[in-house]
Amino acid sequence: MSDITGECFCGSIRYQVKGGLHDARSCHCSRCRKAFSAQASAYAVVRAHEFSWVTGEQLLTSYVGEHGFGLQFCSKCGSTLTGVFKDQVHGVTLGCVNGDPKVSISRHIFVGSKAAWELIPEGVVQFDEMPPV
Numbered sequence: 001m002s003d004i005t006g007e008c009f010c011g012s013i014r015y016q017v018k019g020g021l022h023d024a025r026s027c028h029c030s031r032c033r034k035a036f037s038a039q040a041s042a043y044a045v046v047r048a049h050e051f052s053w054v055t056g057e058q059l060l061t062s063y064v065g066e067h068g069f070g071l072q073f074c075s076k077c078g079s080t081l082t083g084v085f086k087d088q089v090h091g092v093t094l095g096c097v098n099g100d101p102k103v104s105i106s107r108h109i110f111v112g113s114k115a116a117w118e119l120i121p122e123g124v125v126q127f128d129e130m131p132p133v
């Protein structure tokens with residue numbers, strides 16, 4: 001399988017993932033809406049050792065919220081590229097992935113607190129909060 005690549009809007013920062021993306025999900029909670037500046041997050045988990053920055057890492061800036069989970073974004077264009085947990089890359093935002101990473105969003109979570117203006121298409125797998133384990 002060829003490497004998955006991703007980059008920010010201005011193209012200054014690029015990364016690659018050797019191996020696949022996992023557990024692609026979309027969270028509609030109010031915090032994710034703000035973090036992703038969108039109706040929901042679109043995010044997939046990576047294995048930290050399979051992820052590497054190709055170029056522009058020095059342009060990254062980050063915001064770490066409560067619980068130690070943070071996001072890294074491009075200081076030039078503002079794209080959010082990765083999620084970090086305890087200084088390790090935890091996952092990538094699907095919006096910055098190039099091409100087809102061969103995953104699809106398998107679950108929409110916290111749909112119970114979605115924005116009033118969002119219409120959820122019929123047929124998507126959705127949960128009001130976290131899905132049962």
Ligand SMILES: [Zn+2]
Pocket residue numbers: 008009010011012013074075076077078079
């Ligand atoms: Zn950028």
Ligand SMILES: [Zn+2]
Pocket residue numbers: 027028029030031032033041110
């Ligand atoms: Zn959320």
